[in-house]
Amino acid sequence: xxxxxxxxxxxxxxxxxxxLIALGLTLTFGQMGVINMAHGEFIMAGAYTTYVLQKSxxxxxxxxxxxxxVAFLVAGAMGALxxxxxxxxxxxxxxxxxxxxxGVSLMLQQLARDIFGAPNVQTAAPDILTGNxxxxxxxxxxxxxxxxxxxxxxxxxxxxxxxxxxxxxxRIRAVVQNRDLAEVSGIATGQVxxxxxxxxxxxxxxxxxxxTLVGPIGPTTGTxxxxxxxxxxxxxxxxxxxxxxxxAFALGILQxxxxxxxxxxxxxxxxxxxxxxxxxxxxxxxxxxxxxxxx
Amino acid sequence: xxxxxxxxxxxxxxxxxxGVTVTVPKDGVATVLGHNGAGKSTLLRxxxxxxxxxxGTVRLDGEDITHLAPHQRVARKMAYVPQGQQSxxxxxxxxxxxxxxxxxxxxxxxxxxxxxxxxxxxxxxGRRAGLLSGGQRQQLAIARALITRPRLLLLDEPTExxxxxxxxxxxxxxxxxxxxxxxxxxxxxxxxxxxxxxxQQYYVMEAGRVTSSGEGGTAAEQAxxxxxxx
Numbered sequence: 001x002x003x004x005x006x007x008x009x010x011x012x013x014x015x016x017x018x019x020l021i022a023l024g025l026t027l028t029f030g031q032m033g034v035i036n037m038a039h040g041e042f043i044m045a046g047a048y049t050t051y052v053l054q055k056s057x058x059x060x061x062x063x064x065x066x067x068x069x070v071a072f073l074v075a076g077a078m079g080a081l082x083x084x085x086x087x088x089x090x091x092x093x094x095x096x097x098x099x100x101x102x103g104v105s106l107m108l109q110q111l112a113r114d115i116f117g118a119p120n121v122q123t124a125a126p127d128i129l130t131g132n133x134x135x136x137x138x139x140x141x142x143x144x145x146x147x148x149x150x151x152x153x154x155x156x157x158x159x160x161x162x163x164x165x166x167x168x169x170x171r172i173r174a175v176v177q178n179r180d181l182a183e184v185s186g187i188a189t190g191q192v193x194x195x196x197x198x199x200x201x202x203x204x205x206x207x208x209x210x211x212t213l214v215g216p217i218g219p220t221t222g223t224x225x226x227x228x229x230x231x232x233x234x235x236x237x238x239x240x241x242x243x244x245x246x247x248a249f250a251l252g253i254l255q256x257x258x259x260x261x262x263x264x265x266x267x268x269x270x271x272x273x274x275x276x277x278x279x280x281x282x283x284x285x286x287x288x289x290x291x292x293x294x295x
Numbered sequence: 296x297x298x299x300x301x302x303x304x305x306x307x308x309x310x311x312x313x314g315v316t317v318t319v320p321k322d323g324v325a326t327v328l329g330h331n332g333a334g335k336s337t338l339l340r341x342x343x344x345x346x347x348x349x350x351g352t353v354r355l356d357g358e359d360i361t362h363l364a365p366h367q368r369v370a371r372k373m374a375y376v377p378q379g380q381q382s383x384x385x386x387x388x389x390x391x392x393x394x395x396x397x398x399x400x401x402x403x404x405x406x407x408x409x410x411x412x413x414x415x416x417x418x419x420x421g422r423r424a425g426l427l428s429g430g431q432r433q434q435l436a437i438a439r440a441l442i443t444r445p446r447l448l449l450l451d452e453p454t455e456x457x458x459x460x461x462x463x464x465x466x467x468x469x470x471x472x473x474x475x476x477x478x479x480x481x482x483x484x485x486x487x488x489x490x491x492x493x494x495q496q497y498y499v500m501e502a503g504r505v506t507s508s509g510e511g512g513t514a515a516e517q518a519x520x521x522x523x524x525x
Binding site for chain 1: 343345364365366369370374375377381382383384385386390393394395397398439443
């Protein structure tokens, strides 16, 4: 029982990382219908932002706290620039968008290699995040994982409040539901697209900061997570925040428990088969909302 | 007020409008009548900037707005109520209205005034627009347009597919709005009696062309009915 509980907690922490990465995609892929293959590189940008800040700020705790907003701004600016330069010209051509953003992804990876070198780099975690919390009965939860869980839940809360309660959130939801009607209601839909992309990409940057706490980071750090993050958004129901939250934790726990009883590879295969079977039964995912067509 | 001159427009390779010219008088109502597929809705979409004319011009108070985006036209006090009682279905009635009022200095006052015209919407403020009846959704669509305090209102078949009791209410509201001044209207309507009662100028369209036009009013109603019955 202790083992299962420990594995479930590990699963929750994996789910928290997935959720952080998928949150940005929920906006750019889910709400806007853009398959942005460079999303992983915005995660990488957030991770390297932490690395660079740590070189100039000696305290690991302070640099981590500073890195969160700075990484959000850096990755967000990269996303907004990508949207403005390329993606807005390709909204009606999803396959071209996929190819172009994949190319951008490769370029950004190479740029990172040129600047930081090919080997992975390690950032120092603040002391407070290096230990474990004992929950009793042999069950423990790593402090860094708890921090990431808190960060993920805080990000979900912030995004939910923005979407539900602010004028910007209303505009984003309106553009998703009926673009033409939003435009004739006086909303500059192109500007809303750019801001949405900024927030979605910025959240990827925050995910990158979180990833520096779980291991070394390198030019392909983001790419390693991107497929799982897309799966979270698709299974959760495209454009639905609550679907992404449930799916991220469900996949994390499933993966973690299966890894214990089988192997990492077999667990991955079983999870993928389960996802395919689920999507055969419910192609629209857990929850649905009409978005810009990907057809 | 609005001059649509020799506009040719369509979708992909299909041309729907073949050089259409329509004028809306200042503080007056012009109506466009015609059978389904005549190009009436396409004319309004071109006037609002949702489709780009291949040739011809659209002028608002003398300014060439042919190449402006729809939201830029809204900033110039144009408003558009599209066909089919369109709303943002997952937003509540109140959110549908706040969406337009947001960022406008007079947004609160304009919303209150508009809700006085459609008091039923007050009681539905928390309900998702997708759950409203057709008539309620159309009232919401007109209210959303009016909150921008337009000088020119484009209405695409505002009474289509709505139960008769609500049709009368919507017609009365539109007629009251046009009578109080300061608002010009381009009305596309199948209901000839209402359209001719409201309009100072009428246009009949067939196959993407204006085939007949003249002064509005009930006196011209029979002539228009005769043209439309052919």
